[in-house]
Amino acid sequence: MQKIRHFRHYGQKLLNNLSVSGQMTISIPFFALWLGGGTIIACLILFSTWSKHPAPLDTVQQTVNSLPVAEAPAIKAVSKKPADKWQQAIVEKGDSLARIFARLDISPAELHNIMQSDKAAQDLKRIQPKQEINIRTNNNGEVLELLHVISPTRSFSAQRDGDTFKTQFVERDTEIRTRHAFGSIESSLFLAAQKSGIEDAMIMDLIGIFGWDIDFALDIRQKDNFTVLYEEVFIEGEKIRNGNIIAAEFVNQGKKYRAVRYTDAQGHTDYYDENGRSLRKAFLRTPVAYSRISSHFGKRRHPIHKRFKLHKGVDYAAPYGTPVKATGSGKIIYRGRKGGYGKTIVIRHAGKYSTLYAHMSNYKRGLRSGQRVKQGQTIGYIGSTGLATGPHLHYEFRVNGSHRNPLRVRLPEARPIHHKYKQDFIEKASGLFAQLDAISNSMIAMNNP
Ligand SMILES: [Zn+2]
Numbered sequence: 001m002q003k004i005r006h007f008r009h010y011g012q013k014l015l016n017n018l019s020v021s022g023q024m025t026i027s028i029p030f031f032a033l034w035l036g037g038g039t040i041i042a043c044l045i046l047f048s049t050w051s052k053h054p055a056p057l058d059t060v061q062q063t064v065n066s067l068p069v070a071e072a073p074a075i076k077a078v079s080k081k082p083a084d085k086w087q088q089a090i091v092e093k094g095d096s097l098a099r100i101f102a103r104l105d106i107s108p109a110e111l112h113n114i115m116q117s118d119k120a121a122q123d124l125k126r127i128q129p130k131q132e133i134n135i136r137t138n139n140n141g142e143v144l145e146l147l148h149v150i151s152p153t154r155s156f157s158a159q160r161d162g163d164t165f166k167t168q169f170v171e172r173d174t175e176i177r178t179r180h181a182f183g184s185i186e187s188s189l190f191l192a193a194q195k196s197g198i199e200d201a202m203i204m205d206l207i208g209i210f211g212w213d214i215d216f217a218l219d220i221r222q223k224d225n226f227t228v229l230y231e232e233v234f235i236e237g238e239k240i241r242n243g244n245i246i247a248a249e250f251v252n253q254g255k256k257y258r259a260v261r262y263t264d265a266q267g268h269t270d271y272y273d274e275n276g277r278s279l280r281k282a283f284l285r286t287p288v289a290y291s292r293i294s295s296h297f298g299k300r301r302h303p304i305h306k307r308f309k310l311h312k313g314v315d316y317a318a319p320y321g322t323p324v325k326a327t328g329s330g331k332i333i334y335r336g337r338k339g340g341y342g343k344t345i346v347i348r349h350a351g352k353y354s355t356l357y358a359h360m361s362n363y364k365r366g367l368r369s370g371q372r373v374k375q376g377q378t379i380g381y382i383g384s385t386g387l388a389t390g391p392h393l394h395y396e397f398r399v400n401g402s403h404r405n406p407l408r409v410r411l412p413e414a415r416p417i418h419h420k421y422k423q424d425f426i427e428k429a430s431g432l433f434a435q436l437d438a439i440s441n442s443m444i445a446m447n448n449p
Pocket of ligand 1: 295311313314315393394395
């Protein structure tokens with residue numbers, strides 16, 4: 001789940017310190033792990049509760065280490081109390097802590113006490129569906145401890161301290177391991193992926209990386225093969241999910257494409273080839289994901305004017321309301337009706353490029369002239385405003401103000417690695433490319449005895 005995407009910075013550590021294991025992934029339902037993980041947190045917190053100095057914990061490891069030996073007997077004494085009881089509630093849609101307390105038959109006065117304890121207790125106002133709330137009460141029904149499992153790595157705890165509560169956030173250690181997978185295509189890419197043990201989501205990532213060079217709908221052939229080096233995220237020995245693809249190779253019809261993930265010192269991440277060129281292009285080839293081309297660029301008889309004239313763009317037919325995407329990042333320089341074009345947006349991009357999107361039924365809400373948009377961002381919806389025979393997008397691509405065929409024009413590449421980071425990239429990437437070579441060579445040898 002996206003909540004734990006902030007592990008990304010571990011990628012850097014990884015690039016320095018790679019070890020490859022030849023095994024394939026075993027996929028375990030994420031939610032089961034989360035729940036299981038929650039139980040582990042609960043146990044660890046139970047354990048740490050009796051430390052008199054539960055200083056802010058960076059990792060659970062530290063918690064355990066900081067437990068004063070002299071207090072060990074206290075642990076035994078507390079854990080023997082039979083009347084203490086843990087209850088668990090899973091947050092439901094529209095839930096509040098007040099409702100959860102009622103469900104567990106705990107007095108609302110107890111909740112009031114916890115909320116009054118300190119600022120950190122405000123965390124409890126941000127509970128989300130499917131999260132876990134664990135509460136320990138004594139035989140008088142007083143809350144001794146409350147644990148809110150925020151994510152597999154982070155939880156919030158409030159522990160009774162006389163008449164008030166001590167609160168803290170607890171973090172668990174994460175570890176990134178590297179795995180690799182190899183697949184050779186017999187019938188389809190997805191079958192090959194399944195056979196090699198990698199999940200569909202990762203295949204989609206792979207398509208995202210190489211989709212600029214390979215048309216995965218048309219170009220894939222038998223004996224094409226791929227090698228992927230990827231991360232797995234572990235929390236205290238348990239695999240939580242797959243991480244990023246850190247290097248990949250795709251051999252398509254004998255031609256080899258390779259990419260390495262690199263994050264520069266400014267935090268900009270992309271996939272690059274051996275020369276530090278981005279695999280992405282500055283423009284998407286088409287502004288409408290699911291569409292068919294209903295009219296090409298060039299001379300044609302105009303369907304309404306019935307005269308031959310130059311069609312200065314490409315028409316994409318798609319159902320009314322289909323999202324239209326900005327093909328490149330840039331600034332909106334026009335948004336409004338434009339004669340026969342109907343509702344139109346014009347975007348100016350870096351350098352000499354601009355794009356135009358016409359006949360839309362509507363603009364994306366909140367989008368104004370002068371605003372910046374990112375590549376792939378939805379800017380409007382398919383329609384038939386202006387002079388149009390049916391719902392379609394009329395799309396124009398201009399270089400220095402003159403119209404070009406968007407399907408033929410050589411698209412500029414996305415930003416390459418900045419020269420400042422080139423040396424760093426080469427150092428980190430060369431090891432990864434060598435690993436890709438080693439894996440694919442040995443796998444190919446194994447597959448062709
Ligand atoms: Zn057109």
